[in-house]
Amino acid sequence: MKKILFFLLISLLGDLMAQRAIDTIDTKQGRMVIYSNQSWELIQDSTFDGILNPAIHEIMSSKEIGGPYTMKWDDNDCYSRANDLTKMKDTVWLCLDGDSLGEFTMPIDGPVTSRYKYRNGKFHNGIDLDLETGDTVVSAFDGVVRYARKNSGGFGNLVIIRHYNGLETYYAHLSKLLVFSGQKIKSGEVLGLGGNTGHSFGSHLHFEVRFYDSSMNPEELIDFKKKELKNTNLLLHKTMFRPGVTPSDQWKKKPNGRTEYVAKKYYKVRSGDTLSAIAERNRTSVNTLCRLNGLRPTSILQIGQNLRVK
Numbered sequence: 001m002k003k004i005l006f007f008l009l010i011s012l013l014g015d016l017m018a019q020r021a022i023d024t025i026d027t028k029q030g031r032m033v034i035y036s037n038q039s040w041e042l043i044q045d046s047t048f049d050g051i052l053n054p055a056i057h058e059i060m061s062s063k064e065i066g067g068p069y070t071m072k073w074d075d076n077d078c079y080s081r082a083n084d085l086t087k088m089k090d091t092v093w094l095c096l097d098g099d100s101l102g103e104f105t106m107p108i109d110g111p112v113t114s115r116y117k118y119r120n121g122k123f124h125n126g127i128d129l130d131l132e133t134g135d136t137v138v139s140a141f142d143g144v145v146r147y148a149r150k151n152s153g154g155f156g157n158l159v160i161i162r163h164y165n166g167l168e169t170y171y172a173h174l175s176k177l178l179v180f181s182g183q184k185i186k187s188g189e190v191l192g193l194g195g196n197t198g199h200s201f202g203s204h205l206h207f208e209v210r211f212y213d214s215s216m217n218p219e220e221l222i223d224f225k226k227k228e229l230k231n232t233n234l235l236l237h238k239t240m241f242r243p244g245v246t247p248s249d250q251w252k253k254k255p256n257g258r259t260e261y262v263a264k265k266y267y268k269v270r271s272g273d274t275l276s277a278i279a280e281r282n283r284t285s286v287n288t289l290c291r292l293n294g295l296r297p298t299s300i301l302q303i304g305q306n307l308r309v310k
Contacts, residue, residue, distance in 0.1 A: 048073065049073065050071060050072060050073025050146070050162065051071060052143065052144065052162055052163065052164045052166075053164055053165065053166040056092070056094065056166040057071055057166075059092060060092070060212060064089065064090065065088060065089055065090050065092065066085075066087045066088045066089040066090075066238075069082075069083045069085070069212045070082045070083065070212075071212060073146060073162075074146070074147075075146060075147055075148075075149075075181035075182070076147075076149075077147075078147065078151065078153065078155070078158070078160065078170075079213050080213050081213070082213070083212045083213050083214055084214075085211070085212060085214040085236075085238060085240075085241035086238050086241050087238065088236075088237065088238040088241075089238075090237075091235050091236065091237045092235070092236040092237075093233060093234070093235055093236075094165055094166050094167070094211075094233070094234040094235075094236060095165060095232060095233060095234075096141070096165050096167075096221060096229055096231075096232055096233070096234055097141065097165065097187075097229065097232060098232065100164070101141065101142060101163075101164050101165050102141060102142030102164070102186060102187040103187055103188075104140060104141060104187060104222075104228065104229045105138055105139070105140060105141075105187045105188040106138075106140070106222075106224075106227040106228075107129070107137050107138055107139070107140050107169075107171060107205060107207055108129050108131050108135060108136075108137050108138075108194060108205050108207075109227065110129040110130040110131045110135075110204075110205070111129070111130050111224075112127055112128065112129060112130075112224050113128045113129065113130050113204055114127070114128035115127060115128075115217075115219070116215075116217040116218065116219065118306060122266060125208055125215040126170065126172075126206050126207050126208035126209075126215065126218065127206075127207050127208075127218045127219070127224065128204045128205070128206055128207075129204060129205045129207055129224075130203075130204055131194035131203055131204060131205055132194065132203055133175050133193070133194060133195045133196060133203045134175060134193050134194065134195075135193065135194040136190045136193060136194075137171055137174065137190070137191055137192050137193065137194050137205055138187075138188050138189060138190055138191060139161050139169070139185045139186065139187055139188065139189055139191050140161075140163075140169050140187065141161075141163040141164070141165060141167070141169070141187050142163065142164055142185070142186050142187050143161045143162050143163035143164060143169075143184075143185060144161070144162050144182065144183065144184050144185070145159060145160070145161055145162075145179045145180060145181055145182065145183045145184075145185055145191070146160045146161065146162045146168070146181060147159065147160035147181060148160075148177050148179050148180050148181055148183075148191075148192075149177070149181075150197070151172070151198065154198050154199035155170070155172035155173065155198050155199075155206070156172060156173045156174065156195070156196075156197025156198025156199070156200060157172075157173070157174035157175065157176070157177050157192065157195065157197045157198070158170065158171065158172045158174070158198075159171045159174065159177060159179060159191045159192055161185060161191070166211065167209055167210065167211055168209075168210045168211070168213075169207065169208065169209055169210075170206070170207065170208035170209075170210065171191060171192065171205060171206075171207060172198060172200075172205070172206035172207075172208075173194070173195055173196060173197050173198050173200040173203075173204060173205065173206055174192040174193060174194060174195050174197065174205075175192075175193045175194060175195025175196070175197060176192055176193040176195070177191075177192050178190055178191060178192050178193070179191045179192065209221065209222075211236060211241075214241040215241075216236075216240045216241060217240070220234070220240060221234050265282070265308070265309050265310035266306045266307065266308050266309065267281075267282060267306070267307050267309045268304060268305070268306055268307075269301045269302060269303055269304060269305040269306075269307060270303065271303055273301060274301070275289055275290070275295070275297060275299070275301070278307060278309065279309075282309040282310070284309055284310070288309075289307060289308075289309065292307075292308040292309070293307050293308055
């Protein structure tokens with residue numbers, strides 16, 4: 001028994017020695033710690049609050065704009081689900097590129113195959129760009145990688161980059177991730193390889209542009225034919241963030257405190273349908289239908305119109 005304890009103690013000491021830090025190196029990605037067993041680890045900055053554009057965050061934190069809106073740094077979750085920019089009270093000006101922000105680069109040199117719109121009964125929050133599996137995908141702007149992992153919600157291998165201009169960009173369905181959370185990245189630098197992972201039917205890049213967790217049409221700022229920014233300046237207002245596009249109402253808190261994803265459900269209006277009949281058929285209420293679709297109880301329905309019922 002004593003011999004067993006002795007060997008366990010020696011083994012434990014060996015493991016501790018193997019993990020002994022012997023040096024640190026400052027890199028573009030942060031401080032790297034080198035261990036005696038030739039392994040290494042990148043040390044995250046514990047003081048970093050995720051804010052890359054303090055001037056914009058000061059505006060978005062004010063009640064005058066409709067806030068305060070939050071901008072948390074989370075490398076495990078895609079969305080904070082805390083902001084509703086359809087209630088913004090004023091226009092916000094963003095400078096998209098420049099000396100301190102870097103230049104814009106198209107993420108992939110491929111044609112648009114699907115746009116920002118309702119598609120198959122639900123909203124498509126980004127632009128799909130055609131590519132071949134293995135094609136290199138690059139960052140659109142300078143920034144810091146917030147999220148780089150396999151996503152269970154349909155994105156597949158996903159990279160999210162927070163930018164100094166105040167935006168975040170999403171790169172989904174990648175076949176391989178080539179960056180990590182906390183890594184600083186320049187416009188045009190490779191972040192991964194294109195693929196067909198997650199809920200995808202064919203190799204393509206699903207590309208999103210978000211501001212404080214709310215998606216917007218990437219074509220508001222990017223000319224995908226010319227493969228360049230439409231303008232250095234971007235004026236953001238509440239009409240650019242459509243009701244139902246943000247994912248905040250797709251998550252409900254369970255009794256144990258955890259959040260649970262609730263898939264959206266839509267109903268196509270037919271001849272003779274009324275809000276009350278649709279509500280009864282889908283076990284919901286007229287008030288809920290109005291809230292989810294921006295309607296009034298007296299609104300006239302159009303045949304073929306898609307109504308969100310859940």
